[in-house]
Amino acid sequence: MKFAADRMLGKLAKWLRILGYDTVYSRKQSNDTFLALADDDRILLSRNTRLVGRMGQDRLVFVEANDPKKQLQALIRLLGLKPDPDKFFSRCAVCNALLEPIKPEDVIGRVPDHIWTDHNKFSECKNCGRIYWPGSHLARGRREIRRLLGE
Ligand SMILES: [Zn+2]
Numbered sequence: 346m347k348f349a350a351d352r353m354l355g356k357l358a359k360w361l362r363i364l365g366y367d368t369v370y371s372r373k374q375s376n377d378t379f380l381a382l383a384d385d386d387r388i389l390l391s392r393n394t395r396l397v398g399r400m401g402q403d404r405l406v407f408v409e410a411n412d413p414k415k416q417l418q419a420l421i422r423l424l425g426l427k428p429d430p431d432k433f434f435s436r437c438a439v440c441n442a443l444l445e446p447i448k449p450e451d452v453i454g455r456v457p458d459h460i461w462t463d464h465n466k467f468s469e470c471k472n473c474g475r476i477y478w479p480g481s482h483l484a485r486g487r488r489e490i491r492r493l494l495g496e
Pocket residue numbers: 437438439440441442470471472473474475
């Protein structure tokens with residue numbers, strides 16, 4: 346399942362990417378550009394009440410909650426999502442591209458020294474150049490996700 350989040354849902358988009366879902370998000374897109382993303386088989390996520398009537402309920406989900414974690418939980422319930430742990434942290438939280446493994450010696454100078462010393466698994470976003478390591482997506486990593494998913 347793929348998503349597109351409107352400009353008020355940046356944090357939700359980040360969470361969906363962390364869980365491995367392909368999620369388009371841009372602060373700059375117009376409403377029409379946003380709605381057109383449904384043609385790409387994406388479920389649209391919006392907090393804009395004016396958009397709700399313009400698209401069927403199966404294509405556009407109106408997100409009621411303010412809190413990003415509550416938004417995510419509501420979405421999981423509503424769509425019956427089953428996030429796959431194998432896909433957690435497989436995507437860049439910032440730009441949505443898939444991450445690729447990178448050798449530790451290739452990230453020297455690109456991550457803080459203490460991070461390099463403490464970790465031996467890194468991945469890279471070829472799109473924006475960000476380097477990730479276990480725990481870099483969010484401080485408490487998988488534990489935080491499990492709590493969020495209610496496990
Ligand atoms: Zn990126």
